[in-house]
Amino acid sequence: MRRLRPLLATAVLALTVTGAPVSVQATPVCSDLPKVLCGDRVFPEPMLSGTALTYAETLEGLEALEEEFPDWLQVTTIGTSFDGSAVTMTEITDPESTIPLVDRKVVLVSQSIHGNEPGGREGGVRYLEDLLRDVDPERKALLDRVRLVQVMLNPDGWEAGDHDAVPDGDSVGLWARGNGNGAIGVGDVGGVDLNRDAPWKGWVPGNYTIEREPEMQALLDEVTRRIDAGEDLQASADIHGEVSDAAAWIMLSAGQFDLQGSMQQRAHGDAVEAAVDTALSEDQLVTLSQELGSTLSPGILTASSEFGTVRADGHGSPASGTGFLGDWLAQADGGDTASISTIELFNLDATPGVNSVTFRREIFQIYRDTVAAILGALLDQAVVDHTPTVDLPGTVGYVTDATAVVEDPVAEEPRSQLEFFADLVPHTDGDLVAVDPADITTGALEGLDGLVVATGVLDTAAVAAVRDFARAGGNVVLTDAALEDLPGLVDGLAGVDVARSGAPVHTVDLRPGRGGELLEGVREIAFMLVEPATIGYQASGGSQTPAYTVRRSAWEALGGSTAALIGGNTAVGSVGVGAGEVTVIGHLLPPPFTGNRVDFGIESYGVLDTGYHVLLNALDAALTVTPVELY
DSSP states (O other): OOOOEEOOOOOOOEEEESSSEEEEOSSOOOSSSOGGGGTSSSSOOGGGOSSOOOHHHHHHHHHHHHHHSTTTEEEEEEEEOTTSOEEEEEEEOOTTOSSOGGGSEEEEEEEOSSTTOTHHHHHHHHHHHHHHTTSSHHHHHHTTTEEEEEEEOOHHHHHTTOTTEEOOTTOOSSOOSSOSSSOBOSTTOBSOOGGGOOOOSSOOOTTOOOSOSHHHHHHHHHHHHHHHTTOEEEEEEEEEEEESSEEEEEEEOOSOOOHHHHHHHHHHHHHHHHHHHHHSOHHHHHHHHHHHTSOOEEEEEEEGGGOEEEOTTSOEEEOSOOOOHHHHHHSTTTTOSEEEEEEEEEOOTTTTOSSTTSOOHHHHHHHHHHHHHHHHHHHHHTTEEEEEEEEOSSOEEEEOOTTOOEEOTTTOOEEOTTHHHHHHGGGTTTOEEEEOGGGGGGTTTTTOSEEEEOSSOOOHHHHHHHHHHHHTTOEEEEEGGGGGGHHHHSTTOOGGGEEEEEESSOOOEEOTTTSGGGGTTOOSSOOOSBOSGGGTOOSSSSSOEEEEEEOHHHHHHTTOEEEEEETTEEEEEEEEETTEEEEEESSSOOOOOOSSOOTTOOOSOOBOHHHHHHHHHHTTOEEEEEEEEOO
């Protein structure tokens, strides 16, 4: 797509000034007009606008706000798009704060990385003006401690559908998903998808370009610059728009996160979901529901890997891979922030509009209100750390396995799923201890109240010792390949009752309320315990992620309970053994896999917040997450 040629600004068509100011104009920004014509704002409410925001007019509006509030707002160019347009970033913070700039927390939000998903940019610039004009004084007060940074990464895809630009060459006058690097077609086609250009650890799908496009490189450089300067990216999100079953689908990031990182993300996700639920009026929800012909939820909270199809019972199946910009922002080798990977806003191509003149005011007003709620919630979260502590009922051992190690083909460093336990230890006051499998038969289990085994490392003698430990009242938890030891631990089970299955992504039938204590704390919509892509497995086709189950009929015939299923068999459940108990979690810590494309290497584990809850519940642990004010 070649550079678009700007037209002269279209004149104001009509003005009605009775009661509240009403603006009906082709250009919706009062950058050089009296603000009274835009409702005493530079960026009027969508319901008072004649068109959607164009890129050129948005830049003019931001410059006008910067001139009006020069100490509060900075508008900068961090790079140049493929077609030569400025990649623009805004930052707002309190100029009179006594806290040094570098010590303030950063909230970083990418808006409308896909040019045909306009909700983020439409809401983002208006909420920026809200803060400047004291529309949200409580959140403005937080700006003495927080810097709100927003980047509009895809001017090419945006400009492609703007009425103040002339289609030139291969453009067809519609907003485009990708940037200008390629032919622009109708609807979703065109250019390079910038959300497939972010680097991340884990499996990289074949259609991902990875750090090829100038827009992404500009953002990566900016994030790196901030981190090198000592800035703390406390919260982030990448706001999109391509779902048709909720006002906002909020996704937690994929990656390797210890308990602190996982619970911090979960708290951010819960806060954003609650804010969206509160912000939208019944009339707005009715409007969206009418578009779909059915009632929809204002907000849905899932993991990035669970983005796909959700049934009425809360179960579903993923329809998308991971490795998006929001995931990179969360990973330790990325932005290292408590990122919400992606927030998808309600979007039906023909309903909100496919270019700036076909927009629908009421839909764009919902965008505006939803994004304001999201950004407000992120500002709230930027001044809080959510600190988890685990209170175990006694001392719990985890069995080590020196053979469970693979080499990261990129970093050339060892990776093991058992790093998960070492990372969990600091949150348990030392009550989680390593147990060498060679010592199990020589008294290593004495003094323990529980034991976790995650690999098939036990020999026959060790299995017998663990069985005796359970019968004497011990709590044994087996995950993944360790389920193969079940026949030696539980009388009445045979080898044929334990199955290993492979699938690109294992969805687990998790239904809170049915699984009792084992599913306590699990999100309402959740159907995975682990993100497989971050440890090297494909999200569709190809490599098979191992998972283990017990034949449900055999398990329950022995009095076992079933909390979750994979393929109709027990994937999570417990059974009594003597005075103790054995719990199985068949898919939690699969071994890292190096057989796929992993441009930036792999992680050791990818346990989701759901996986943490299920494991800690199995250990009869009390998880407490305490919000701690940072200032």
